[in-house]
Amino acid sequence: MKEIGKLYDYVAGKENISREDAKKLLHLYVCRGKCSWYKHTRNPEEFNPSSIGQEKSEKIKQYIKEAGFEDLEETKRLIHKDICYK
Secondary structure, X not given: OOOHHHHHHHHHHHHOOOHHHHHXXXXXXXXXXXXXXXXXXXXXXXOOHHHOOHHHHHHHHHHHHHOOOOOHHHHHHHHHHHHHOO
């Protein structure tokens, strides 16, 4: 499986945002507030899972495929493991 950091870089480039913002976007997409990582490491007021609508979710799915990550559920698990358990 590819290094998950490559996905962060890919999304950052496609969205024209920083790598850190790409991680935040992917975290919103994957966890939707289910984990406590964001509450402990970021400003909880900034974490708004509803900011990811259907259109943005579809774009993120496409980015994941374009970046070479074929298994969406496995990729979500990798993102969650990388972001939420550090």
